[in-house]
Amino acid sequence: MNAFAVTTPKQLLPLMNKLLALTTLLLAPLLLHGAEEKPTTPAKFNILHLHADDHRADGLHALGNALLQTPNLDTLADRGVTFTHCYTMGSMVGAVCLPSRTMLLTGKSWLRIPNGRDKQVDASQSLPKVLSAVGYETFHVGKGGNEFTAGLNAFDTSLRMDDHTVEIRRGSSERHADATIKYLKERTNATKPFYIYFAPPVPHDPRVAAPEFHHFYTADKIPLPVAFMPQHPWDNGEMTVRDEQLAPWPRTPDDTKQQLADYYACVTGLDHHIGRIFEQLKATGQWDNTIIIFTGDNGLSLGEHGLFGKQNLYEFGGMHVPCVIAGPGIAKNKSDALIYLMDLFPTLCDFAGANIPAGVEGKSIVPIIKGNGTKVRDVLYTAYRDCQRAVRDERWKLIRYPLVDKTQLFDLSVDPHELVNLAEKPEHAEKISAMTAMLEKEMANYADTAPLKIANPNAAEWFPPAPNAKPPKKR
Numbered sequence: 001m002n003a004f005a006v007t008t009p010k011q012l013l014p015l016m017n018k019l020l021a022l023t024t025l026l027l028a029p030l031l032l033h034g035a036e037e038k039p040t041t042p043a044k045f046n047i048l049h050l051h052a053d054d055h056r057a058d059g060l061h062a063l064g065n066a067l068l069q070t071p072n073l074d075t076l077a078d079r080g081v082t083f084t085h086c087y088t089m090g091s092m093v094g095a096v097c098l099p100s101r102t103m104l105l106t107g108k109s110w111l112r113i114p115n116g117r118d119k120q121v122d123a124s125q126s127l128p129k130v131l132s133a134v135g136y137e138t139f140h141v142g143k144g145g146n147e148f149t150a151g152l153n154a155f156d157t158s159l160r161m162d163d164h165t166v167e168i169r170r171g172s173s174e175r176h177a178d179a180t181i182k183y184l185k186e187r188t189n190a191t192k193p194f195y196i197y198f199a200p201p202v203p204h205d206p207r208v209a210a211p212e213f214h215h216f217y218t219a220d221k222i223p224l225p226v227a228f229m230p231q232h233p234w235d236n237g238e239m240t241v242r243d244e245q246l247a248p249w250p251r252t253p254d255d256t257k258q259q260l261a262d263y264y265a266c267v268t269g270l271d272h273h274i275g276r277i278f279e280q281l282k283a284t285g286q287w288d289n290t291i292i293i294f295t296g297d298n299g300l301s302l303g304e305h306g307l308f309g310k311q312n313l314y315e316f317g318g319m320h321v322p323c324v325i326a327g328p329g330i331a332k333n334k335s336d337a338l339i340y341l342m343d344l345f346p347t348l349c350d351f352a353g354a355n356i357p358a359g360v361e362g363k364s365i366v367p368i369i370k371g372n373g374t375k376v377r378d379v380l381y382t383a384y385r386d387c388q389r390a391v392r393d394e395r396w397k398l399i400r401y402p403l404v405d406k407t408q409l410f411d412l413s414v415d416p417h418e419l420v421n422l423a424e425k426p427e428h429a430e431k432i433s434a435m436t437a438m439l440e441k442e443m444a445n446y447a448d449t450a451p452l453k454i455a456n457p458n459a460a461e462w463f464p465p466a467p468n469a470k471p472p473k474k475r
């Protein structure tokens, strides 16, 4: 059966009306004789959304990291659509997770969800509510901190596991998978389709997995990232945020390799336990009936450009995330369309046959998944607080740092790791003007009024804190 044959209400309406008329006609004699047959509703596919925490866009073997061992999640890329250019739009706080998750569950852009926190964001039209209204049973298991609480409360069941200590975190993937498997086992006779939002705090730091997963990776065998630098070339406005303090300054090759090894161990552990969920789906006959989505809430730098956090706009950095969608009726494909995580909101509505609520700004990527389109927007903008703004098209990318009056221009077609700043070359002045205008237009579209130039910019040069200095105050 084709997944989309049952999920496009406009096309289906005439057919459904005909079917209803036919059913009524056929059942009329039975009903007259007191028979108990009831008209059945069309079957819908289950939705399993696997949403990892701080998962890099290249964070699977199938997504380009040859060292990583992720055999289970790789099967999704082997049979579904891989979106290579998916992003979260931006963040007004260091915890990029928070607005990212709120945008996902509301379908709205970063500045239209106040600061992403529960009390200021309306959850009445959140994704679980919308899917529930068209007959889905909704289940969430995941972290409770830095989350859109009202959105989580909108699920029929929401299990929060706050895995703050290192020892508890070691078993996080396993416990989240256990809870999901238990849910699947206990609903074997359920008549409703499910929407599962599986969102464990992995591979977010602390980067600890069960020992068997750490054995897969030896630090000295891991190459340094292509864009490794001991220090970012200037103050990007968020140099000492919590995540950046996870590694010493200047960044060292040994420490960076160890952090990569630990991160990879967590990813492989997550993949292993997701494999157990897949087995359970197969055991209960749901595998062929379930659309599976794998994404991350935000990306992460791991030594690139001297950074270790998600508070930056580099491609191998904070906003770029993995996105793979597989399931019934979805053919294997790869798309470089510029998409946002919030596009999943209307996409899931289309899968489920739900109307998209007013105010949703994401765009359904179902046409791309179906092979009926190649893109949903021409350019993509990302933002971090008031200190970084970026815009990219298929080839060019501009990053602007207003607080220190710095600009970067990259030709991503030849420089995917963003190593050669063309903004320093006068022949690119025209391109910078065009990209700046493009950025201003996107900012206006998303109600972003932050200035791209300020009157008295700070000095760009940056000096790391002394090794034993007190951690800087949180802003």
Ligand SMILES: [Ca+2]
Pocket (backbone or CB within 6 Å): 053, 054, 096, 097, 204, 297, 298
């Ligand atoms: Ca995160």
